[in-house]
Amino acid sequence: MNEVSLKGITKYYGSHLAIPPLDLEIPKGKFVTLLGPSGCGKTTTLRIIAGLEQPSGGELTLAGKTVYSGRDSSFVPPEKRGLGFIFQSYALWPNMKVDKNITLALHQAKRPKDEIDARLAEALKKVQLEQYGSRFPSELSGGQQQRVAVARLIAARNSILLMDEPLSNLDAVLRTEMRTELKRLSRDLGATTVYVTHDQVEALTMSDIIVVMKDGVIQQIGSPYEIYHEPANLFVAEFIGDPRINVFDGILEQRGDRSILKLHGIEVVLEQVIAREGGPVICAIRPEHFNLHEAAMTNGLAAEVDVIQPTGSQTILSLSTKETPITALIPRFVETWPNRKVWLEFVARNMMVFDPKTGKLITATATAGTRSNAA
Numbered sequence: 001m002n003e004v005s006l007k008g009i010t011k012y013y014g015s016h017l018a019i020p021p022l023d024l025e026i027p028k029g030k031f032v033t034l035l036g037p038s039g040c041g042k043t044t045t046l047r048i049i050a051g052l053e054q055p056s057g058g059e060l061t062l063a064g065k066t067v068y069s070g071r072d073s074s075f076v077p078p079e080k081r082g083l084g085f086i087f088q089s090y091a092l093w094p095n096m097k098v099d100k101n102i103t104l105a106l107h108q109a110k111r112p113k114d115e116i117d118a119r120l121a122e123a124l125k126k127v128q129l130e131q132y133g134s135r136f137p138s139e140l141s142g143g144q145q146q147r148v149a150v151a152r153l154i155a156a157r158n159s160i161l162l163m164d165e166p167l168s169n170l171d172a173v174l175r176t177e178m179r180t181e182l183k184r185l186s187r188d189l190g191a192t193t194v195y196v197t198h199d200q201v202e203a204l205t206m207s208d209i210i211v212v213m214k215d216g217v218i219q220q221i222g223s224p225y226e227i228y229h230e231p232a233n234l235f236v237a238e239f240i241g242d243p244r245i246n247v248f249d250g251i252l253e254q255r256g257d258r259s260i261l262k263l264h265g266i267e268v269v270l271e272q273v274i275a276r277e278g279g280p281v282i283c284a285i286r287p288e289h290f291n292l293h294e295a296a297m298t299n300g301l302a303a304e305v306d307v308i309q310p311t312g313s314q315t316i317l318s319l320s321t322k323e324t325p326i327t328a329l330i331p332r333f334v335e336t337w338p339n340r341k342v343w344l345e346f347v348a349r350n351m352m353v354f355d356p357k358t359g360k361l362i363t364a365t366a367t368a369g370t371r372s373n374a375a
């Protein structure tokens with residue numbers, strides 16, 4: 001049974017339809033991220049699950065219990081849904097010390113004192129704030145306050161956790177640390193987590209399942225691998241990946257038993273035959289999927305290295321060609337490029353092809369990229 005189930009959920013703000021009928025099934029124990037650009041309806045969807053927003057129609061079930069139904073207008077309020085929240089602002093009570101902030105809900109639920117003390121100690125230990133129980137939130141750094149919010153979730157032991165951009169106020173180093181902590185928390189609690197972000201790195205690093213949304217409509221539901229390597233459409237392909245995927249206009253030609261892509265004067269023989277008539281298509285290739293050559297190649301795209309940006313383990317190269325700017329990513333630290341002229345080889349296996357009218361993927365690039373799982 002799915003832990004969170006949305007069936008035909010809609011949401012109007014006045015006459016504005018923010019969420020057209022939305023179906024989403026979230027399996028128990030999974031870390032699911034709602035990802036998309038600003039205004040795509042991620043927060044509204046999360047607030048509907050939380051009960052902070054009343055839908056306009058549809059049905060919502062949590063752990064098999066209907067908490068909203070448009071049919072009879074039944075609505076279970078947030079405090080009765082048994083959910084744990086962590087939002088952008090940590091929502092700590094400023095006038096309560098850390099230990100009270102963590103245990104407030106347990107006191108309200110009239111749990112026995114021994115149990116509350118034990119859960120508090122465990123939660124403070126998990127977030128390494130054992131010495132901070134008697135401080136006020138204002139006496140803590142932003143990262144420590146965030147950890148108090150995490151400790152509150154640990155102590156509450158909710159089986160469904162809802163998180164809305166919880167890391168957006170943190171600096172880069174803390175953000176990476178907290179990413180690990182939240183992922184560990186979700187795993188250790190065996191919780192079903194619904195996480196909202198517009199940050200694709202967070203989505204890729206933390207999720208079991210990513211739900212990509214645009215204008216309130218789900219574009220794709222898949223594992224991080226599928227979303228990255230087999231994007232359902234051009235929107236997903238362009239939204240995921242940093243640096244962005246390179247996109248070209250191309251022509252598909254069927255020649256004998258081969259499908260060939262022609263773009264910018266070069267030809268790429270595709271590994272699979274595409275079962276459709278030849279004609280204009282949109283091709284896309286990720287920056288890490290070029291091979292760069294110093295010597296001229298007949299079937300390589302001539303380019304000039306324009307800007308070099310080393311990021312540490314990788315270097316982003318901005319290249320110019322006669323037709324279009326291209327971004328390439330190479331897996332080493334590069335500061336200078338002796339001879340600016342290069343030839344870009346397209347790796348056919350990694351070329352994605354999209355329908356120019358619908359934007360839908362027409363090649364299944366299941367073999368793209370290298371998928372590896374530690375033994």
Ligand SMILES: Nc1ncnc2c1ncn2[C@@H]1O[C@H](COP(=O)(O)OP(=O)(O)OP(=O)(O)O)[C@@H](O)[C@H]1O
Nearest residue numbers: 013016018036037038039040041042043044045198
């Ligand atoms: N209280 C409100 N009143 C009117 N319109 C709203 C309200 N809240 C959200 N909307 C609209 O609903 C749509 C979805 O908003 P929502 O906040 O869910 O998007 P989001 O993807 O979470 O964006 P962001 O990342 O910027 O928070 C947007 O068009 C927004 O303008």
